[in-house]
Amino acid sequence: MSKKVKSFFNPPSLILRQLGSAVLMGYLNRWHKFPQWLLAHSFASVPVSNGALGMGCIGYPGHPAWEVTSACNLRCIHCHATSGKAAPDELTTDEGKRLIDMLAECSEFRSLVYTGGEPLVRPDIFELLRHSQQAGFANIIATNGTLIDEEMAFKLKDHGVVCNAISIDAANAQIHDFVRNKPGAFDLALRAIAATKKAGILLQINTTAMEYNMPYLPDLIDFADEQGAAIMLMYQLVAVGRGEKIEKATLKKSANNNLSNLISRKQKKAKTIIEPVAGPQYWPYLMEKNGIREGRVLDFAGRVFHGCAAGRGFVYIKANGDVWPCPFLEVNAGNIRDRNFKEIYTDAPVFRDLRRREELLKGVCSDCNYKVICGGCRGRAHAYSGDYLAEDPRCFIKEKKKKD
Numbered sequence: 001m002s003k004k005v006k007s008f009f010n011p012p013s014l015i016l017r018q019l020g021s022a023v024l025m026g027y028l029n030r031w032h033k034f035p036q037w038l039l040a041h042s043f044a045s046v047p048v049s050n051g052a053l054g055m056g057c058i059g060y061p062g063h064p065a066w067e068v069t070s071a072c073n074l075r076c077i078h079c080h081a082t083s084g085k086a087a088p089d090e091l092t093t094d095e096g097k098r099l100i101d102m103l104a105e106c107s108e109f110r111s112l113v114y115t116g117g118e119p120l121v122r123p124d125i126f127e128l129l130r131h132s133q134q135a136g137f138a139n140i141i142a143t144n145g146t147l148i149d150e151e152m153a154f155k156l157k158d159h160g161v162v163c164n165a166i167s168i169d170a171a172n173a174q175i176h177d178f179v180r181n182k183p184g185a186f187d188l189a190l191r192a193i194a195a196t197k198k199a200g201i202l203l204q205i206n207t208t209a210m211e212y213n214m215p216y217l218p219d220l221i222d223f224a225d226e227q228g229a230a231i232m233l234m235y236q237l238v239a240v241g242r243g244e245k246i247e248k249a250t251l252k253k254s255a256n257n258n259l260s261n262l263i264s265r266k267q268k269k270a271k272t273i274i275e276p277v278a279g280p281q282y283w284p285y286l287m288e289k290n291g292i293r294e295g296r297v298l299d300f301a302g303r304v305f306h307g308c309a310a311g312r313g314f315v316y317i318k319a320n321g322d323v324w325p326c327p328f329l330e331v332n333a334g335n336i337r338d339r340n341f342k343e344i345y346t347d348a349p350v351f352r353d354l355r356r357r358e359e360l361l362k363g364v365c366s367d368c369n370y371k372v373i374c375g376g377c378r379g380r381a382h383a384y385s386g387d388y389l390a391e392d393p394r395c396f397i398k399e400k401k402k403k404d
Contacts, residue, residue, distance in 0.1 A: 005136030024305070030268050031268060033269065037273060056280075064316075066112065069090055069119065073144075074182050075181040093128070096124070096131075103137075145191075153201060171220045176189070238377070240379065253394055281374055308377055329350075350388065377392050377394070
């Protein structure tokens with residue numbers, strides 16, 4: 001197929017927004033090693049955040065993530081996709097290519113995340129990667145890393161993969177293997193990290209913060225930095241998928257506050273850029289920490305920080321073609337077998353609502369002066385109330401507002 005996807009520098013303002021978000025985040029955290037990150041990783045990171053309007057929850061808006069299969073070689077206790085065997089109704093190879101073509105018609109998308117399950121267990125994964133590469137997408141693999149050796153890493157590089165996002169739950173084999181339900185998973189992830197770097201693919205470390213591993217997160221952030229990761233996404237456990245069974249392990253308000261404090265404190269000296277997922281209160285936290293509640297800095301932050309990106313830039317496609325705003329917001333807006341993706345993404349009520357969230361949010365979120373840069377986690381709101389516009393039940397910022 002002919003290339004349809006725009007380049008990451010078209011228009012140049014996108015790069016300026018990405019840089020602006022990193023500069024502001026660096027300023028708010030007093031990030032000492034920001035210049036080193038710029039020199040070592042910024043150029044390689046730009047294609048990963050292709051088309052980004054700035055920095056937001058789950059990395060950045062906007063990009064699609066496709067759960068190419070529910071099959072997985074692991075049985076992680078926190079998996080939002082409840083992965084195991086491939087579902088009988090997963091998109092076929094031809095349907096997958098058709099989905100890629102539909103995504104390529106959306107001018108704001110420039111990168112495509114392949115996730116699962118474990119995307120590398122899908123038999124036709126390289127055929128799909130080649131198709132999206134030819135469309136002009138920068139391919140990203142979200143993986144548990146157990147299947148990536150040097151040969152696999154170089155093959156991924158040849159198929160347009162610009163980033164391997166490898167999941168690590170602790171810099172400790174015992175804890176990581178417990179969460180992954182697989183002895184030896186940590187050693188295999190280390191092999192994947194080494195192979196990724198040798199192949200010249202940008203390394204991203206993904207982790208899920210929960211009560212099981214909170215004590216180990218400081219060491220894990222140091223580990224990611226020592227491994228030379230350009231990006232670290234710090235997810236919070238949301239009570240969906242298998243996470244419902246370990247709801248007690250989700251972070252409560254005080255732990256959410258402590259995690260924001262940890263990220264900010266570690267960011268000060270790390271070379272890796274650390275970004276929260278399902279924790280959009282991080283940006284208000286930085287503002288509060290710096291005494292910024294109004295004025296030009298907050299206005300600028302509203303242009304480059306986007307908080308919860310669910311449905312407003314970020315979109316999640318299930319293995320069977322269902323379209324969700326986010327993997328943690330289990331609202332089906334339609335299926336690409338029945339409607340064109342762009343129609344679903346543009347016209348479905350949930351997407352329209354989320355794009356207007358500042359007008360529609362409820363509870364404390366509705367009158368919060370940080371609703372532009374945060375907006376609360378819409379997935380968590382839905383998981384606990386059944387209403388994706390409800391207030392975020394794990395917001396610690398709102399507790400401070402109530403006290404004020």
